[in-house]
Amino acid sequence: DGGITQSPKYLFRKEGQNVTLSCEQNLNHDAMYWYRQDPGQGLRLIYYSQIVNDFQKGDIAEGYSVSREKKESFPLTVTSAQKNPTAFYLCASSMGPAGERPQHFGDGTRLSIL
Amino acid sequence: QQQVKQSPQSLIVQKGGISIINCAYENTAFDYFPWYQQFPGKGPALLIAIRPDVSEKKEGRFTISFNKSAKQFSLHIMDSQPGDSATYFCAASMKGGSEKLVFGKGTKLTVNP
Numbered sequence: 001d002g003g004i005t006q007s008p009k010y011l012f013r014k015e016g017q018n019v020t021l022s023c024e025q026n027l028n029h030d031a032m033y034w035y036r037q038d039p040g041q042g043l044r045l046i047y048y049s050q051i052v053n054d055f056q057k058g059d060i061a062e063g064y065s066v067s068r069e070k071k072e073s074f075p076l077t078v079t080s081a082q083k084n085p086t087a088f089y090l091c092a093s094s095m096g097p098a099g100e101r102p103q104h105f106g107d108g109t110r111l112s113i114l
Numbered sequence: 115q116q117q118v119k120q121s122p123q124s125l126i127v128q129k130g131g132i133s134i135i136n137c138a139y140e141n142t143a144f145d146y147f148p149w150y151q152q153f154p155g156k157g158p159a160l161l162i163a164i165r166p167d168v169s170e171k172k173e174g175r176f177t178i179s180f181n182k183s184a185k186q187f188s189l190h191i192m193d194s195q196p197g198d199s200a201t202y203f204c205a206a207s208m209k210g211g212s213e214k215l216v217f218g219k220g221t222k223l224t225v226n227p
Contacts (some may be wrong), residue, residue: 004157040123042203042217043158058214090157102148105157105213 002027004106006091012114013078013085019073021076021109025090032074033103037063037088046089049074078111086112118206120218127225133191135221137204140185145207148215149178149189152201161202162189194225 004025013019016082031050035043045058049068063082074093077102078085088110092103119138127133139226145166148159162197164171164178164187171178191198204218 006157040219042120042219043215044217045214048214092157102160102163105150105159107155109158 002095003085004091004104006069006089007107008107009106009107011109011111013111016080016112018077018079019085019111021078021111023074023076023090023106024095025072025074025091025104025106027104028071028091029093029104031075031093031101032048032068033094034058034074034076034092035090035092036062037108043090046076084087118216118218119206120204120221122180122221123219124222125224127194127223129194129196129227130224131194131225132189133189133194133198133223133225135184135189135202135204135223137158137206137218138184138186139206141206143184143210144216147178147180147187149176150203150204150217152203152220158203160223167205191223194223196225198225199223199225 004044007022033048034046037043044060046064047066049055052071055066065077088108090108091106094103095101121136124220148163151159151161152158161175162176164180166182177193180187201220201222203220205215207215
């Protein structure tokens, strides 16, 4: 079945630690996205990538980093600079631009502070 | 101008009733308006989407109504069922290369049996 796989489902971070969230898609989509979801806040865009080896900052990129070395993979690193990392992180992909093609989401990673 | 304002924040409806969720926007460059449905612990799933060249789009029990002059759009769920209990998000985007979907803050719908 085609889809987006996020792992792990739950992740705990210690103070000063960087953690990496995995996102893999087998939909052959060009564009991939990372969102952060907080209760009552909707979804906020962290980073997005339209093609391999290229990515752009979203609205809340500070304290996060990404890479796009393969079309199917778009890992997100939550660095120690992100002081409030506790949230539900969602990865998405689409065939084309947001205004022209629907975005498909994975089932998220819930990150908490230890 | 990039905001999409969604209301109500929460909604309780009896089984068989009509659920109505409203969204408003300011940016007239928006021209793609999707609605997403999210169950607890899951990612959002596209429910239905509309462009401004139509005033209404219906898919089964779900209908989007669009009022371009008022810059408002709404989701109607007819004959609401307990299985419709979820959080619903409206969103908006611009055509022409924009990668950004702007989301409303969500509406938690509870349908009582």
